[in-house]
Every structure is written in C-alpha cells, then in structure tokens.
Amino acid sequence: MTNVLLKINDLKTHFYTETGNVTAVNGVSFDVKKGEILGVVGESGCGKSVMSQTILQLFEAGTVEYEGEINFKGKNLLKISKKEMNKVRGNEISMIFQDPLSTLNPVHTIGRQIAESIILHQKVGKKEAEKKAIELLKLVGIPSPESRAKEYPHNLSGGMRQRAMIAVALACRPQLLIADEPTTALDVTIQAQILDLMKNLNTELDMGIIFITHDLGVVAELCSRVVVMYLGEIVEEASIEELFTRPLHPYTQGLIKSIPQLDGDKTEELHTIEGTVPPLTRVPKGCRFSTRCPYADEQCITSSPPVFDHTSSQKVKCWHFEKILTQQEVAADVNTTT
Numbered sequence: 297m298t299n300v301l302l303k304i305n306d307l308k309t310h311f312y313t314e315t316g317n318v319t320a321v322n323g324v325s326f327d328v329k330k331g332e333i334l335g336v337v338g339e340s341g342c343g344k345s346v347m348s349q350t351i352l353q354l355f356e357a358g359t360v361e362y363e364g365e366i367n368f369k370g371k372n373l374l375k376i377s378k379k380e381m382n383k384v385r386g387n388e389i390s391m392i393f394q395d396p397l398s399t400l401n402p403v404h405t406i407g408r409q410i411a412e413s414i415i416l417h418q419k420v421g422k423k424e425a426e427k428k429a430i431e432l433l434k435l436v437g438i439p440s441p442e443s444r445a446k447e448y449p450h451n452l453s454g455g456m457r458q459r460a461m462i463a464v465a466l467a468c469r470p471q472l473l474i475a476d477e478p479t480t481a482l483d484v485t486i487q488a489q490i491l492d493l494m495k496n497l498n499t500e501l502d503m504g505i506i507f508i509t510h511d512l513g514v515v516a517e518l519c520s521r522v523v524v525m526y527l528g529e530i531v532e533e534a535s536i537e538e539l540f541t542r543p544l545h546p547y548t549q550g551l552i553k554s555i556p557q558l559d560g561d562k563t564e565e566l567h568t569i570e571g572t573v574p575p576l577t578r579v580p581k582g583c584r585f586s587t588r589c590p591y592a593d594e595q596c597i598t599s600s601p602p603v604f605d606h607t608s609s610q611k612v613k614c615w616h617f618e619k620i621l622t623q624q625e626v627a628a629d630v631n632t633t634t
C-alpha cells in the first residue's frame with residue numbers, strides 16, 4: 297500500500313495578464329506522504345502561494361491555465377469535474393492563510409462558522425454540529441470554548457483568531473491541510489504556540505500538512521521534509537537533516553547562511569543573497585538562479601539543469617552541485633586542520 301497522499305507531476309500555472317502571459321509555477325513535481333509535514337520555502341515571489349492555490353484551483357477561471365497532474369486519492373484534480381473539485385476543496389483538502397480576517401466571516405460568530413462547515417461536510421444536525429464545534433475549539437486550544445463560540449472574529453486576539461481559522465479548516469476532517477504562512481503575522485510566543493498546535497494536530501489526526509513559509513527556522517522546528525522554490529521551480533528537495541547539514545543548491549545554501557546566528561560573532565555581517573527574485577516577465581533563459589548564483593558559468597546561463605537525485609531523499613536542480621560540494625568539503629577540511 298502506498299503512503300503517498302498527494303503526488304504532483306510537472307505542474308505549471310500560467311496567468312494571462314494585460315502585459316502578456318506569465319508562468320508562475322514552472323514544472324513542479326513532489327509528493328506529500330500521509331501524516332507528514334512538508335515545508336515549502338523560498339523568498340517572496342518564488343511561487344509558493346501560487347503553487348498551493350493551484351492545488352485547490354483557487355484562481356478565477358479565464359485568468360489562468362493549469363498543466364500537469366495533481367494526483368490525490370487516485371484522481372488527477374486537474375481532470376475532475378467542477379462539482380467533484382468543490383467536494384475536495386474544504387472537505388478532503390483544507391487551506392489556512394496568513395490573515396484569518398480574510399477567511400473568517402465578520403458577521404457570524406466563530407461557533408456558527410465552524411458548525412456550518414461541519415453541517416455542510418459531515419451531514420449532521422444543528423445540535424450535533426454545535427457540540428462538535430465546541431470540541432474543535434477545545435482541540436485548537438481556545439480557552440472557555442463554550443463562551444468563545446458565541447464571539448465574533450474581531451473580538452478575538454490575533455493568536456485566537458488564527459486558532460479559530462484552524463478550527464474552521466479542520467471542521468471537515470481534511471486529510472491534507474495547506475497552511476500558507478499562518479504564523480507570519482503573529483508575535484514570536486504566539487507563533488510558537490500555533491506551531492505546537494500544528495504539530496499536535498498532525499500527530500493526533502494523522503493529517504498531511506503542506507506548510508509554506510519563508511522562515512527556515514520554522515521549517516527546522518516543524519517539518520520532516522522540505523522543498524525549496526525559486527522563481528516558480530523546485531531547486532532542491534531534502535529531508536530536514538540533509539537540508540541543514542548538507543544543502544546542495546547554491547540558493548538553499550544562501551538561504552541557510554542568511555539565518556541570523558544567536559551564538560555568532562555580533563560584528564559579523566548578516567549574509568544576504570545578492571540581488572532579488574526577477575519578475576516573471578524577465579525569467580533568465582538557462583538556470584533561473586544563474587543571475588544571482590556565485591558559481592554560474594556559461595552552461596548555467598544557456599541551459600536549464602535537470603533535477604539530479606543525490607540520495608533517495610535529496611534532489612537538486614543544479615549543474616554543478618557535485619563540484620560545489622567537493623569544494624566546500626575541501627574548504628571545511630582546511631578550516632578544521634588550521
């Protein structure tokens with residue numbers, strides 16, 4: 297029996313814009329296993345949100361075209377009818393966003409919103425749904441859930457609102473939860489509580505989670521595997537251990553070096569990756585990272601690298617990863633012997 301919950305193959309998202317067509321997701325492939333937390337990282341504008349909203353086909357019809365395969369429970373979600381897709385959306389796959397106020401309805405109480413979702417997806421009566429809504433509020437760690445259920449979203453603090461949105465997303469008992477930067481707007485202590493909650497829910501409900509973030513610290517804390525996105529493509533996929541002990545792609549290496557070190561020399565300047573993510577209208581011809589990569593040569597500028605399997609769990613889209621790895625190992629040896 298396979299333990300793959302979601303299998304994405306060569307996924308592309310093209311937008312029709314006034315200034316021409318752009319491809320925001322360009323041939324992305326990865327799996328999410330049952331009950332695992334997969335991190336998706338990359339700088340702003342790398343296509344993390346477009347990729348996740350493509351899984352649920354949330355873009356307005358007529359503005360977008362999807363290509364490839366999104367296989368979920370034996371079906372390609374890009375091939376099923378609108379009606380079938382509506383059943384998957386918010387039922388078997390749920391999504392939570394950075395800003396709960398954009399998702400929660402301001403004119404309905406929290407309890408009513410959760411109960412309505414339960415009635416819609418679980419086919420139970422009103423009384424039963426209200427009871428289940430309170431249980432869900434308890435599950436996501438909202439104190440005094442009976443009285444909180446009667447409150448409106450704007451009466452809750454940021455952290456509590458985020459918990460309430462997670463409760464709404466869980467109301468249909470999804471097998472897959474897509475969390476798009478759900479902790480970015482919260483202060484660090486509340487962020488840590490929400491991450492703990494995600495971990496507990498993942499274990500208790502055995503639910504697969506795709507966790508999108510630009511924060512590698514959060515990834516290290518929460519995820520077991522990670523994919524790194526750059527300009528609409530996956531440039532590296534690895535287990536958490538591999539990613540932090542032996543990052544292969546120069547972009548991943550740059551992201552890791554940019555994490556502030558608490559025990560580091562305070563006078564040391566924080567590393568940054570040179571340049572910025574180019575707009576989709578100016579995508580480089582060869583390797584998309586070549587314009588910012590310290591190792592780029594003629595081959596990188598003219599031709600896009602394939603994805604190489606370094607181990608069974610670590611893949612990288614870089615022509616020179618073996619050479620770079622050897623150079624780094626030699627440099628590390630020199631450092632330890634001097």
Ligand SMILES: Nc1ncnc2c1ncn2[C@@H]1O[C@H](COP(=O)(O)OP(=O)(O)OP(=O)(O)O)[C@@H](O)[C@H]1O
Binds near residue numbers: 311338340347
């Ligand atoms: N509806 C759209 N039409 C055209 N281009 C879009 C659309 N939505 C997003 N894009 C473009 O797709 C690219 C990827 O955007 P996306 O929001 O997925 O990045 P991201 O990695 O999630 O960034 P952030 O971390 O800031 O959310 C950007 O260049 C963005 O301008």
